[in-house]
Amino acid sequence: MINAMKKTILISLAFILISCGPSQQERQDIAQLTCNIMAESRNMDGALRIKEINAAREKLGEAIFLGSDEDIKESFEYGLCSELVLNENYDSSLQRLKRLAEEARLAAEEARLAEEEKRIAEEARLAEEARLAEEARLAEEARLAEEARNRLALCIEANMRIPIEDTLLENYVAEINKRLINHRIRRTITIVDKTIRIELMRPDDASQTRKIIRKVEESFSYEIEWITPTGPVVYHLSMTEDQWKQRSKEFLTKYKVRVKSVCLNKTSII
Numbered sequence: 001m002i003n004a005m006k007k008t009i010l011i012s013l014a015f016i017l018i019s020c021g022p023s024q025q026e027r028q029d030i031a032q033l034t035c036n037i038m039a040e041s042r043n044m045d046g047a048l049r050i051k052e053i054n055a056a057r058e059k060l061g062e063a064i065f066l067g068s069d070e071d072i073k074e075s076f077e078y079g080l081c082s083e084l085v086l087n088e089n090y091d092s093s094l095q096r097l098k099r100l101a102e103e104a105r106l107a108a109e110e111a112r113l114a115e116e117e118k119r120i121a122e123e124a125r126l127a128e129e130a131r132l133a134e135e136a137r138l139a140e141e142a143r144l145a146e147e148a149r150n151r152l153a154l155c156i157e158a159n160m161r162i163p164i165e166d167t168l169l170e171n172y173v174a175e176i177n178k179r180l181i182n183h184r185i186r187r188t189i190t191i192v193d194k195t196i197r198i199e200l201m202r203p204d205d206a207s208q209t210r211k212i213i214r215k216v217e218e219s220f221s222y223e224i225e226w227i228t229p230t231g232p233v234v235y236h237l238s239m240t241e242d243q244w245k246q247r248s249k250e251f252l253t254k255y256k257v258r259v260k261s262v263c264l265n266k267t268s269i270i
Helices: 002-020 024-040 046-060 069-077 081-086 090-159 164-182 203-216 241-267
Strands: 187-192 195-200 221-226 233-238
Touching (some): 024 081, 046 069, 069 081, 164 187, 164 241, 203 221, 203 233
Antiparallel strands (some): 195 233
């Protein structure tokens, strides 16, 4: 009977003690206040943070905190300060959040690597497109240059198909005729073989005509034919074979330069 009464008294005392402990709301308030103090006191020494937690746990009737200041800082990092103060499922909550954070980090890294791979592939594609475009441009330039060179060669070849001595003679005639016209000298000019025949209508023009001939070509030798003592006079202009060869060679060199210049203007070589 006495033992039964003792048990009843002990149970009653236990209920009284439990009912006298802080309520759940009070526990939350103590934990929140402690976390606020540690959070706002940024320059607080690590030992003081540990002291704050243990003071709170003493009020809560929880076991003392045996961790380090780094553990406290880690609880703030993961938003678990209240759980650490309350000593309620802290370790399991921390591991769960760390696992989620690692999963998020791995997912972000995987996404970053995928994006990087995509970027590299796109850069490679663009570089290849640029390379192919440059190759095509260079090939087109080479083709156009080759076409221009071929057109130039054909143009020069076509324009060089001339009888050099005949052309040289015609040039002499044209130049002499132009100068005689400028001096208003009446004349008739013809070519017979390699001889230029100039027939003057007025004998008085003979002296001026000789000067003009010398200006056009000093190598000309000439014979004078008087048709009548007071009538027309005829000049027969000629050169030796060696002189013709030399003048033809010189003319050909100059003619090639003129032909190339004309053909370049027509073909626009790159």
